[in-house]
Amino acid sequence: MTPFKLTDELLLEIEALIENQQNSKLESLLEEVHYADVAEIINELNEQDATYLIKLLDSDKTSDILTEINEDIRESILNNLSAKEIAGELEELDTDDAADIVGELPKEMINEVISEIEDREHAKDIVELLRYDENSAGGLMAKELVKVRESWNILTCVKEMRAQAENVTRVHSIYVVDDDDKLKGRLSLKDLLTTSTKSHIRDVYIPKVDSVSVNEDPEEVAKIMSKYDLEAIPVVDEMGRLVGRITIDDIVDVIKEEAEKDYQMAAGISQDVEADDSIWDLTKARLPWLFLGLVGGVGAAAIMGGFEDMISKHAILFFFTPLIAAMAGNVGVQSSAIIVQGLANDDLKGGVANRLIKEMLLAALNGLILAAVLLIFTWIYKGDFLTALAISISLVAVIIVAGLIGTFIPLFLDKRGIDPAIATGPFITTSNDIFGILIYFSIAKLLLGI
Amino acid sequence: MTPFKLTDELLLEIEALIENQQNSKLESLLEEVHYADVAEIINELNEQDATYLIKLLDSDKTSDILTEINEDIRESILNNLSAKEIAGELEELDTDDAADIVGELPKEMINEVISEIEDREHAKDIVELLRYDENSAGGLMAKELVKVRESWNILTCVKEMRAQAENVTRVHSIYVVDDDDKLKGRLSLKDLLTTSTKSHIRDVYIPKVDSVSVNEDPEEVAKIMSKYDLEAIPVVDEMGRLVGRITIDDIVDVIKEEAEKDYQMAAGISQDVEADDSIWDLTKARLPWLFLGLVGGVGAAAIMGGFEDMISKHAILFFFTPLIAAMAGNVGVQSSAIIVQGLANDDLKGGVANRLIKEMLLAALNGLILAAVLLIFTWIYKGDFLTALAISISLVAVIIVAGLIGTFIPLFLDKRGIDPAIATGPFITTSNDIFGILIYFSIAKLLLGI
Numbered sequence: 001m002t003p004f005k006l007t008d009e010l011l012l013e014i015e016a017l018i019e020n021q022q023n024s025k026l027e028s029l030l031e032e033v034h035y036a037d038v039a040e041i042i043n044e045l046n047e048q049d050a051t052y053l054i055k056l057l058d059s060d061k062t063s064d065i066l067t068e069i070n071e072d073i074r075e076s077i078l079n080n081l082s083a084k085e086i087a088g089e090l091e092e093l094d095t096d097d098a099a100d101i102v103g104e105l106p107k108e109m110i111n112e113v114i115s116e117i118e119d120r121e122h123a124k125d126i127v128e129l130l131r132y133d134e135n136s137a138g139g140l141m142a143k144e145l146v147k148v149r150e151s152w153n154i155l156t157c158v159k160e161m162r163a164q165a166e167n168v169t170r171v172h173s174i175y176v177v178d179d180d181d182k183l184k185g186r187l188s189l190k191d192l193l194t195t196s197t198k199s200h201i202r203d204v205y206i207p208k209v210d211s212v213s214v215n216e217d218p219e220e221v222a223k224i225m226s227k228y229d230l231e232a233i234p235v236v237d238e239m240g241r242l243v244g245r246i247t248i249d250d251i252v253d254v255i256k257e258e259a260e261k262d263y264q265m266a267a268g269i270s271q272d273v274e275a276d277d278s279i280w281d282l283t284k285a286r287l288p289w290l291f292l293g294l295v296g297g298v299g300a301a302a303i304m305g306g307f308e309d310m311i312s313k314h315a316i317l318f319f320f321t322p323l324i325a326a327m328a329g330n331v332g333v334q335s336s337a338i339i340v341q342g343l344a345n346d347d348l349k350g351g352v353a354n355r356l357i358k359e360m361l362l363a364a365l366n367g368l369i370l371a372a373v374l375l376i377f378t379w380i381y382k383g384d385f386l387t388a389l390a391i392s393i394s395l396v397a398v399i400i401v402a403g404l405i406g407t408f409i410p411l412f413l414d415k416r417g418i419d420p421a422i423a424t425g426p427f428i429t430t431s432n433d434i435f436g437i438l439i440y441f442s443i444a445k446l447l448l449g450i
Numbered sequence: 451m452t453p454f455k456l457t458d459e460l461l462l463e464i465e466a467l468i469e470n471q472q473n474s475k476l477e478s479l480l481e482e483v484h485y486a487d488v489a490e491i492i493n494e495l496n497e498q499d500a501t502y503l504i505k506l507l508d509s510d511k512t513s514d515i516l517t518e519i520n521e522d523i524r525e526s527i528l529n530n531l532s533a534k535e536i537a538g539e540l541e542e543l544d545t546d547d548a549a550d551i552v553g554e555l556p557k558e559m560i561n562e563v564i565s566e567i568e569d570r571e572h573a574k575d576i577v578e579l580l581r582y583d584e585n586s587a588g589g590l591m592a593k594e595l596v597k598v599r600e601s602w603n604i605l606t607c608v609k610e611m612r613a614q615a616e617n618v619t620r621v622h623s624i625y626v627v628d629d630d631d632k633l634k635g636r637l638s639l640k641d642l643l644t645t646s647t648k649s650h651i652r653d654v655y656i657p658k659v660d661s662v663s664v665n666e667d668p669e670e671v672a673k674i675m676s677k678y679d680l681e682a683i684p685v686v687d688e689m690g691r692l693v694g695r696i697t698i699d700d701i702v703d704v705i706k707e708e709a710e711k712d713y714q715m716a717a718g719i720s721q722d723v724e725a726d727d728s729i730w731d732l733t734k735a736r737l738p739w740l741f742l743g744l745v746g747g748v749g750a751a752a753i754m755g756g757f758e759d760m761i762s763k764h765a766i767l768f769f770f771t772p773l774i775a776a777m778a779g780n781v782g783v784q785s786s787a788i789i790v791q792g793l794a795n796d797d798l799k800g801g802v803a804n805r806l807i808k809e810m811l812l813a814a815l816n817g818l819i820l821a822a823v824l825l826i827f828t829w830i831y832k833g834d835f836l837t838a839l840a841i842s843i844s845l846v847a848v849i850i851v852a853g854l855i856g857t858f859i860p861l862f863l864d865k866r867g868i869d870p871a872i873a874t875g876p877f878i879t880t881s882n883d884i885f886g887i888l889i890y891f892s893i894a895k896l897l898l899g900i
Contacts, residue, residue: 034678036678036679229699231698252701253676255705255706259712267783267787267788269784269787275792287819287820290777290780291820294773294777298773304772311761318761319755319768321768322754322771323743323746326746326779326883329879330740331736337714338723338724338732341713345724355725365733369737370737370744374748
């Protein structure tokens, strides 16, 4: 398979075809192109062209395209479609994707669109999904699943399944429920292929089935599914009734978003932004953290101002403040990143005290090695052993404290129920800058006796 | 489902049961526990206890446990097992997991273990998988799949499938091959359920099937599978022959590892380490980046030394160096992180020049806002407008240059085929520190006229 690559030539060709309304050429050009690739093309078109293409192509393809394109482009396309046209798209989609799109519509539009959906069961399912918090298993699940009653026999089961399977893109598991719709277990496709048609479901189903509650956090669902290697998991309500299922492709998105969020937080970007967002959106995401850095820098300047009396005899101390600040920041980011990842993967064992002792030893080891290098260099360079020693000793102290702060803060935030990832960015760098410079000058003053 | 939670009590109970060799109690205690959870337990046991448990439990469970436990514990357990025992475990595993374990065995052990595997087909498949580069689609794929020939009819197909399905945990797709084993297309389970048994495969299969080459990069496979929402993808060799398949659960691991690697690189951790690794391993991963920071700091000190003549009249300039360094570092990390993520998601459109212009505008906007705040503050605080102005103007210049460096370096590295993620860590912070301080003092000197 040669992966699709969107070229400028292709884009120009499509724009020209739209311009000249050469519909049949457009259709045949895009016929063999996967909907995810058409979505990539549409992301690059202007609003009019994008809408033109959506109206032109078949709704079983455009519905999938709509789920893949950027949110802002989707919004403007949907603005140009009638309620009936939108309903036609929703008709083709799985309930979870359809509910996501309905959730984005203007409030006054929703009722009209829902009423235009011909398949009333489908409409009912979509409305049900709108009830759930976006940030819960309920907000992630789809209603499409294959379920059978424990009282049926295999033959009824196969007949029913054929009917249900019509609406389900991928059959992962056949869920077994009792007469109250309570989830009892599952039936594997393999079992179904190899069991006599007269057997009763009750006698052959597997009574053990993993499930999650509708209220479960998506990240928790992701952890469960990836730990237990599940490709789909049924979702049950507060009464244990089967209300939906979550598939692994939705979970892949959750995992990716989570990783991106952590990465951006560590880089000091407070909202989910992309390179192509507006300068204004990017500023909103970046400026708050820069402002924090500014406050920290002013704090550091104030601390240094307090040690101004040392400047005439020991100017060199002031030359090393960026080094001290950088080391404090780097060590803090390193140690907090390791804790944040350990927390995310649930593999931090042992207590806080043990973590802090280990980090202290580690920071002391790293600090001593670095300080030794710095001592020799500064001594040779400046010829003043005592000052060089004072700088190096302070460096060790600063690194140890920075490591301890970097280890403690994410653990503390996590205990308080706050996402520890916010600790691995400008937050830890800034606080470590200030502490680092304070410790550095205090020790230097003590050792150099002024 | 209440997720399993490993408690200290449970661990103590299991250790006591192992101590007293109460095998039947152990077996009944662990019978209902999922293998991924038993793996968590074993990760906490010492070598003897872990080996004891593996030898005690059923090999269809222990084989799965072995794939889930930490690598170092697996190594010591395997050291305590005979070739025959290891072969017994491999027998139960899918070929991809089995090959991964064989790949970790000492060289002299491999032949013996392979010769002890009773199912010779399985052994052959494992040996074939050992040939592939770990970091390729071939190294990720399993040999377990269901394939049918286009010349068969549905009835033969169902019969063959039943036999093949015995060895395949999850049937995702039925692949259709010609007599030379070349991949021709696929057959959906749904089609199979709804087509007459006399039809020929040739007439009903879907000739369009996505596939990847054995040599494809795992990250590329992950992109394809998540873009096209695939749960399994067939792998073909250089002749187009079907040689294996990759399932989405392997891809989830690739995505997670990739995200962790980027995050660690951004935090200045150069090897894949975890919080529970030894102090020595953690030092190896952390010290090189700290050393880079040290060199940068010494560079910054040298630059400041060059401006020493300004210290008597404008000591305040020196107090603001940590602020300048922090702002340069933060802006650099922010802009590089956005580029790195854009590159990773393949959604950077437009040329390098456009990116740089946009970042310049963005940095100028952020810089002006921050500089205005700083100007007012420093002016009130120190009463010297000219110095305050000089610091603020320098800050704007520093932020713009830092943003440009942060944008350019990852784009440059990516063009050169180097992982751009290395640019979002101490590397960018350090270079921005140096450039920032140089620009700051140069502009200040110019404006203050000394």
